[in-house]
Amino acid sequence: MEIEEIDVDENIGEVGRVLREHERRRGILIHVLQEIEENNGYLPEGVLRRLSRKLDLPLAEIYSVASFYKMFHFTPRGRKVVKVCLGTACYVRGSKKVLTALEDEFGIKSGETTEDLALTLETVGCVGCCGLAPVTTVNDEVIGETGTKKLEALVRSIKKG
Ligand code: FES
The missing domain is CATH 3.40.30.10 (Glutaredoxin)
Incomplete structure (x- = not known):
């Protein structure tokens, strides 16, 4: 079977839909984090908590994603x-x-x-x-x-x- 022929929904049904939704939120997450970093110069904890509720993603996952990239900071930066x-x-x-x-x-x-x-x-x-x-x-x-x-x-x- 070719990779292109794999139908995720057919093979894993509901799990496929949930996974796609989860990936979509993770995709949004990076863009939102970039914007928060740009606006504040870092990622304030309070904003990340609100984001966690808004995207329905665990705070730990948001920190895990953000800490992977060097462009994000968790404490205020100098002018x-x-x-x-x-x-x-x-x-x-x-x-x-x-x-x-x-x-x-x-x-x-x-x-x-x-x-x-x-x-x-x-x-x-x-x-x-x-x-x-x-x-x-x-x-x-x-x-x-x-x-x-x-x-x-x-x-x-x-x-x-
Ligand atoms: S060593 Fe290349 S710019 Fe400093």
Whole structure:
């Protein structure tokens, strides 16, 4: 029998219909999560609870789906999300120093957000522009050759908001 010939309804009847409905809700789920993330900068628990009731999907399933994707976050993010590239090219050209300087300046570690939500600091593998190493991104805008002057300007802009 060819795959195309399989009639899910015929073979599994009601289960097939339920599965399709479930998959449809899971499909909607991803789009709704993207919108919630866009509107809030993260996925607030209260909103996910409401969504769980609305879609009739267990909250645990929603968390399970959301935590699979790196694009979703469960805590508030900073107004500036700074990612320091620790890929090989950037690392050998001093990106670890950039990271340490930012950590020291703002009193947070990579993966954390300042209390005033001015900054979320993260690291990234390679952003694909190794020729500009060491590279830092600010809200996805690339800053190449992050030396002392650019770092100072970045710190000022974060503090300014
Ligand atoms: S290693 Fe940093 S951009 Fe490639």
